[in-house]
Amino acid sequence: MHKNSSENPLVPQIVEVVKIIDETPDVKTFYVRDESGVPFNVMPGQLAMVSMLPIGEGMFSVSWQEEQDHLEFAIKSVGLMTSEIHRIEVGQKLGVRGPYGNGFPVEKCKGKDMLFIGGGIGLAPLRSFIKYCFKHREDYGKIQIIYGSRSYADLCFKEELFELWPREKDSETFVTIDKPEEGWEGNVGFVPAYLEQLNPDPANKIAVICGPPIMIKFVLQSLEKMGYQDEQIITTLEMRMKCGIGKCGRCNIGSEYICLDGPVFDLAQLRQLPPEW
Secondary structure (H helix, E strand, C coil): CCCCCCCCCCCCEEEEEEEEEEEECCEEEEEEECCCCCCCCCCCCCEEEEEECCCEEEEEECECCCCCCCEEEEEECCCHHHHHHCCCCCCCEEEEEEEECCCCCCCCCCCCEEEEEEEHHHHHHHHHHHHHHHHCHHHCCCEEEEEEECCCCCCCCHHHHHHHHHHCCCEEEEEEECCCCCCCCCEECCHHHHHHHHCCCCCCEEEEEECCHHHHHHHHHHHHHCCCCHHHEEEECHHHCCCCCCCCCCCEECCEEHHHHCCEEEHHHHHCCCCCC
16 A cells, blocks of 8 residues: 555555445455555555544455555454444445555465465455465466355355356365355365365475464364474464554564564464464
């Protein structure tokens, strides 16, 4: 994103909501655009602070897209701020500041096979990296996507999951839901168990994880059992971020500030931190 004319990092720029997509019963994707037409500059895995007067503000993952002429935020309604955002309509204005965070290591992963493991709204940040890999297809090897949610209705980005990504070259997409339901013919079960069932080979592979903390905990255990090394496992601690610029102190773990030093870390880096993550 470009700087606000005030040069104050805490002053948001004003954007207009130009499109809204209902992803699930409680997740909507908001497309926003700056009226000035200046292109945004966002990398996969970065975040931005979205503000809505007089309600408040919240940190959300920004979806990377090649055009950079708009921003996309997939927002789950979980509280006052997000429920109010869900009420807005096309044409209304929001404040945005950022981008914040280091983003996913797109350069470090070049030449590697990629394994993306997501749960629920955790697919939103992964989606940015997945889209980036497909756009720069020659830089990455085989791409596997494992994603799950509570039910079919709760699966985000269904068009990409079931139509677009499975058509991509040298890629596989695996989707699971927690419990059986009428009409669902895919896998049933939790993501960690499905991961072990699929048993993707760790050779020359980077695993990127995002989802509910309990899912991440068990996925990490599964990957370790399958022979993945700490340096091969990447996750994001974006849920800890608050102000985005290292001032509030909410996101620090030991000497690290998640908003300045992260939120993306590999497991080897996280092992060096106090066990608070």
